[in-house]
Amino acid sequence: MNHKEMEKKLRREARALLEQGKVGYIIGFEAGSLKFTTTPLITSDTGDISRLVVNPFIANNLSVYLAGVKGRVGIVVKGCDSRSIVSLLQDNKIAREDIVILGVPCSGLIDLGKVEELVGKERDELDDIARDGDRVVVTDNGNNSEFPIHEVLYDNCLGCEFPTPQEYDILLGEPTLPAGDRYQAVSLMKIKQLKDMPAQQRWEFWRNEFDRCIRCYACRNICPACFCQRCFVEESEPQWLLPVPRWQDNLMFQVIRNIHVAGRCTDCGGCERACPVNIPLRSLTREMYGIIAELFHYKPGMDKDTAPFLAAYEATDTEDFVR
Amino acid sequence: MPDYEPKFLALCCNWCSYAGADLAGVSRVQMPPGFRVIRVMCSSRVKPEWIIRALMSGLDGVLVLGCHPGDCHYQTGNYYARRRMAITKRFLEYMGVEPQRVQLSWVSASEGQKFAQVITEVTKDIKGIGPNRLFTDESQRNGKETAP
Numbered sequence: 001m002n003h004k005e006m007e008k009k010l011r012r013e014a015r016a017l018l019e020q021g022k023v024g025y026i027i028g029f030e031a032g033s034l035k036f037t038t039t040p041l042i043t044s045d046t047g048d049i050s051r052l053v054v055n056p057f058i059a060n061n062l063s064v065y066l067a068g069v070k071g072r073v074g075i076v077v078k079g080c081d082s083r084s085i086v087s088l089l090q091d092n093k094i095a096r097e098d099i100v101i102l103g104v105p106c107s108g109l110i111d112l113g114k115v116e117e118l119v120g121k122e123r124d125e126l127d128d129i130a131r132d133g134d135r136v137v138v139t140d141n142g143n144n145s146e147f148p149i150h151e152v153l154y155d156n157c158l159g160c161e162f163p164t165p166q167e168y169d170i171l172l173g174e175p176t177l178p179a180g181d182r183y184q185a186v187s188l189m190k191i192k193q194l195k196d197m198p199a200q201q202r203w204e205f206w207r208n209e210f211d212r213c214i215r216c217y218a219c220r221n222i223c224p225a226c227f228c229q230r231c232f233v234e235e236s237e238p239q240w241l242l243p244v245p246r247w248q249d250n251l252m253f254q255v256i257r258n259i260h261v262a263g264r265c266t267d268c269g270g271c272e273r274a275c276p277v278n279i280p281l282r283s284l285t286r287e288m289y290g291i292i293a294e295l296f297h298y299k300p301g302m303d304k305d306t307a308p309f310l311a312a313y314e315a316t317d318t319e320d321f322v323r
Numbered sequence: 324m325p326d327y328e329p330k331f332l333a334l335c336c337n338w339c340s341y342a343g344a345d346l347a348g349v350s351r352v353q354m355p356p357g358f359r360v361i362r363v364m365c366s367s368r369v370k371p372e373w374i375i376r377a378l379m380s381g382l383d384g385v386l387v388l389g390c391h392p393g394d395c396h397y398q399t400g401n402y403y404a405r406r407r408m409a410i411t412k413r414f415l416e417y418m419g420v421e422p423q424r425v426q427l428s429w430v431s432a433s434e435g436q437k438f439a440q441v442i443t444e445v446t447k448d449i450k451g452i453g454p455n456r457l458f459t460d461e462s463q464r465n466g467k468e469t470a471p
Binding site for chain 1: 371372375376379392393399402403405406407408409410411412413414415416417418419420421422426427428429441444445457458
């Protein structure tokens with residue numbers, strides 16, 4: 001089912017939910033103010049329903065808003081976002097009966113940055129970007145140029161294991177099959193490059209990256225796994241880090257953030273997209289995801305009835321690293 | 324640096340490792356003097372924040388000590404600690420921190436000898452990789468050494 005049909009079905013279902021009073025709010029996407037982009041739409045008004053969209057640019061992980069919206073809500077999610085919801089359910093942050101999940105079987109999000117780089121033009125100058133099977137067609141002044149998806153999708157989408165929502169009430173299209181290992185190498189390329197470096201060079205790399213960080217906390221605010229009422233960075237007794245964006249404190253912030261969201265992060269890639277100074281944050285979150293999968297065979301957000309990763313243990317957990 | 328003596332934290336759990344350290348002390352077992360003990364109620368009390376803060380403050384390493392699995396005073400504390408330390412250690416290693424700087428071990432109250440042995444080994448490990456310069460700025464790194 002293509003995006004237009006899913007969009008139609010979404011509008012129909014969302015309208016019915018609001019009119020029947022099954023939900024008080026709908027959290028979805030509408031077209032953003034910049035070309036091709038989308039922005040979250042939170043509404044209780046049926047008049048706004050026609051603004052809802054489904055397209056390959058619905059990047060935000062909307063489950064971040066669930067904690068803030070009171071009452072019953074309908075929410076539009078992709079595969080990764082649905083796992084964030086499951087993870088919030090595991091942590092008892094939300095109640096299942098309070099949310100109606102409108103699942104979008106996702107076929108991957110298009111990275112506008114990659115498109116701009118390939119075409120050599122700003123997004124405003126392009127007429128259309130459309131997905132066509134394994135290719136993406138960019139129309140510019142009537143000329144079509146085609147690119148294979150592994151050149152234009154986000155890195156995390158290329159390695160996506162669960163594109164179809166794990167938890168949903170209404171599925172807006174046919175389930176999408178995961179690409180398997182086909183694009184895994186592209187998806188993990190940056191991490192592999194880092195791992196191939198000697199430790200000292202790796203540290204230098206991150207040191208330089210975090211020199212740029214302005215500590216805007218966009219990565220934290222966009223993240224559904226970062227739900228602490230009071231974040232450790234704002235604690236003053238003890239004061240874990242200086243509010244001054246020194247690279248040392250920036251780096252510590254990100255290391256601790258990654259440990260805090262371990263077992264909750266579903267590799268949605270939201271932090272990296274939110275970063276205003278383009279720090280490759282996904283190279284951190286995805287590695288943590290990988291470590292947990294490798295050592296504990298745990299995948300975040302798969303089963304809402306199991307205990308959260310860091311609040312559980314197995315007597316047989318790895319002991320290899322213990323001296 | 325021939326006379327370099329690593330300075331590191333030994334976070335000991337109250338019920339096993341701290342008593343183990345005490346036993347090593349009263350038995351006058353010889354071990355390198357570079358470690359500083361902080362007593363915590365359980366190894367699972369150790370926040371990853373502490374470990375990174377310690378490294379940031381210039382300590383050469385952090386050693387977390389707890390009861391043997393199955394012997395925790397609180398039944399399961401050390402199991403949680405084990406999981407947390409596993410990911411912390413691996414993640415820091417990926418960032419570029421030498422794995423020898425963050426260690427976990429089990430020492431029971433009767434293992435004074437083992438306590439001394441673990442301290443000796445960790446000291447040797449850290450000596451092998453040298454002082455912690457991870458968080459020092461370039462200018463300080465080339466200039467004179469700053470005391471933690």
